[in-house]
Amino acid sequence: MEHTVTTFASLADLTAAVGTELGTSAWHTIDQDRVNLFAEATGDHQWIHVDPERAKLTPFGGTIAHGYLTLSLLPVLAKECYGVEGVAMALNYGSDKVRFPAPLPVGTAVRATAVLVSADEVPGGGVQVLVRFTIASEASPKPHCVAETITRFYPAA
Structure with a gap:
C-alpha cells in the first residue's frame, strides 16, 4: 500500500465519506533517541524502553516504544x-478504544491507515468526526496501536 492522502474540499x-478509508x-x-526524549518528557x-542492554535479554530482544509514544504519533x-479545506480550526476532542495489540520494537518503521467511522454536526456549526487509526509495521502481523480519535472541525467564516 502506497502513501495516500485524501483532501476534502469541505466539511460536507x-x-x-463516512465508512471509507481516508489514506495511509x-x-x-x-x-532510540525519540524513545529517550519521550521518556524525558513524560x-x-x-x-x-530506555535500557537497550537489559532489554536485549527479554523476549522482545531489545527496547520497545512506549504505547503512549506510539499513540502520540497520530497528529x-x-x-x-x-485533510479538510475551508476549516478555521480543528480541535482534539479525545480518543476512544485505544489499544496496543503488539509491542513496537525500537528501530521499526510504522505507518497509519485512517478510516472515517462517523461524522456528526455539533453546536456552533462544526462537525465531529471519529476516525479509526491503525498503526502497523511490516515487523508484526498485529498492529502496534489502534485508536479511534475524535476531532471537531469548524468551518472558516
Missing part, C-alpha cells in the same frame, strides 16, 4: 492521511 465532503501515512522509523523511564500521521 468529509461527512459524505508515510513510513516513520521509531529510533517521566516514564521504564527500562524496557503527524493523521495529516499525512487526510
Whole structure:
C-alpha cells in the first residue's frame, strides 16, 4: 500500500465519506533517541524502553516504544492521511478504544491507515468526526496501536 492522502474540499465532503478509508501515512522509523526524549518528557523511564542492554535479554530482544509514544504519533500521521479545506480550526476532542495489540520494537518503521467511522454536526456549526487509526509495521502481523480519535472541525467564516 502506497502513501495516500485524501483532501476534502469541505466539511460536507468529509461527512459524505463516512465508512471509507481516508489514506495511509508515510513510513516513520521509531529510533532510540525519540524513545529517550519521550521518556524525558513524560517521566516514564521504564527500562524496557530506555535500557537497550537489559532489554536485549527479554523476549522482545531489545527496547520497545512506549504505547503512549506510539499513540502520540497520530497528529503527524493523521495529516499525512487526510485533510479538510475551508476549516478555521480543528480541535482534539479525545480518543476512544485505544489499544496496543503488539509491542513496537525500537528501530521499526510504522505507518497509519485512517478510516472515517462517523461524522456528526455539533453546536456552533462544526462537525465531529471519529476516525479509526491503525498503526502497523511490516515487523508484526498485529498492529502496534489502534485508536479511534475524535476531532471537531469548524468551518472558516
